[in-house]
Amino acid sequence: MFSRLVFGKKGEPAVLEAFLDKSAYERFRDYVMKNRLSESDAVVKILERGMANYWLFEFKQMKASYMRIKKLFEELKKDNELLKAMQMENERLKNILEKADLKG
Amino acid sequence: MKIKGNPLRDDGHQKRRNDLIGALEAIESREKVHIKVTIPYETAERVRLFLKEKGILEGQGIPLLIQYGLSSESEEELERLKREMNSKAAHNLWGEYAVMKFKAYEYLMENKAMVMRLSNMLYENRLLKRRLQLKGLQKLIPKDEWDGWDESVIDSYYHKYVFGKSPPAPHGKLK
Numbered sequence: 001m002f003s004r005l006v007f008g009k010k011g012e013p014a015v016l017e018a019f020l021d022k023s024a025y026e027r028f029r030d031y032v033m034k035n036r037l038s039e040s041d042a043v044v045k046i047l048e049r050g051m052a053n054y055w056l057f058e059f060k061q062m063k064a065s066y067m068r069i070k071k072l073f074e075e076l077k078k079d080n081e082l083l084k085a086m087q088m089e090n091e092r093l094k095n096i097l098e099k100a101d102l103k104g
Numbered sequence: 105m106k107i108k109g110n111p112l113r114d115d116g117h118q119k120r121r122n123d124l125i126g127a128l129e130a131i132e133s134r135e136k137v138h139i140k141v142t143i144p145y146e147t148a149e150r151v152r153l154f155l156k157e158k159g160i161l162e163g164q165g166i167p168l169l170i171q172y173g174l175s176s177e178s179e180e181e182l183e184r185l186k187r188e189m190n191s192k193a194a195h196n197l198w199g200e201y202a203v204m205k206f207k208a209y210e211y212l213m214e215n216k217a218m219v220m221r222l223s224n225m226l227y228e229n230r231l232l233k234r235r236l237q238l239k240g241l242q243k244l245i246p247k248d249e250w251d252g253w254d255e256s257v258i259d260s261y262y263h264k265y266v267f268g269k270s271p272p273a274p275h276g277k278l279k
Contacts, residue, residue: 002163005148014148017140018166025137027174040141043170047147050173051154056182057172059189066201073204076211079261083218086225086250093232093244100239 016043212265219265222258226250 003018020028032042050057155165177185188194218225233245250257 003166004162005152005166007145007148011145013142014145015140016143016148016151016166017138018170019136019138020167020170022135022137024167024171024174025139028139028170031174039139040143043139043141044143044147046173047143047151047169048173050169050171051150053172053175053177053182054154054158054169056185056189057175059194060185062198062201066197066204069201069204069208073208073211076208076215079215080211080218082249083215083222083225086229086248087218089246089248090225090228090232093229093236096241096244097232097235097239100241 216265219261222261226253226258 004016006015006017008014028042028046031037031046032039035042035045037045151166151169152162154169155162158165160168229248229250236242236245
């Protein structure tokens with residue numbers, strides 16, 4: 001189940017196959033009807049817009065992802081500090097006991 | 105155009121997993137619809153080169169370009185986004201994002217390894233504190249967050265880091 005481009009002879013139309021999320025497909029159908037385009041013409045216009053604004057959309061996605069990752073990062077960091085603190089404390093307590101044993 | 109849904113994947117709800125792998129799985133599990141159209145050679149070639157230049161596989165890149173191309177942003181919104189993207193703060197944000205993603209992955213792996221030993225670590229900690237008490241060194245025994253942890257807390261950590269999902273019941277003290 002992969003989206004792909006299938007090329008024939010050079011210069012001849014190519015076949016585009018895509019697997020879209022249901023919501024993206026519904027927006028595609030709306031776009032076709034609203035703009036009264038053939039599906040092929042609609043796909044061409046959509047692809048052109050996608051390529052022209054690629055970095056803008058990547059930036060927008062990154063900003064949204066940043067907030068999610070930040071929350072996850074804080075949680076992972078907090079757990080990391082706690083688990084490491086337990087490890088270090090065990091080492092510290094072992095040292096105290098060793099010294100106490102040596103004393104006597 | 106052929107339309108073909110995937111009823112096997114139509115579970116109707118989004119999985120709420122915190123980890124990165126879980127998020128990817130959730131994206132993959134959404135219902136898909138297949139479209140097949142012919143497009144001019146020049147456009148197809150431009151798309152192919154565009155994706156190649158970005159290092160994106162066609163399988164991921166084509167739906168992504170369609171998704172971006174269909175987005176509802178107006179020209180004004182895109183212009184505003186463009187100004188924001190070109191600001192110094194935005195440049196820093198890309199860097200911070202990359203570093204944070206990397207560090208989050210590192211923490212995830214480290215935490216996973218430590219959680220695998222959590223039961224032993226906790227047992228050892230309690231044993232050491234007991235030995236200090238027996239030696240009359242109560243003053244040196246620290247009070248810790250984990251002193252009150254029971255099996256359910258260890259299970260919660262296990263589910264979070266080893267099985268990669270939330271525990272079956274919200275009885276753990278883990279936040």
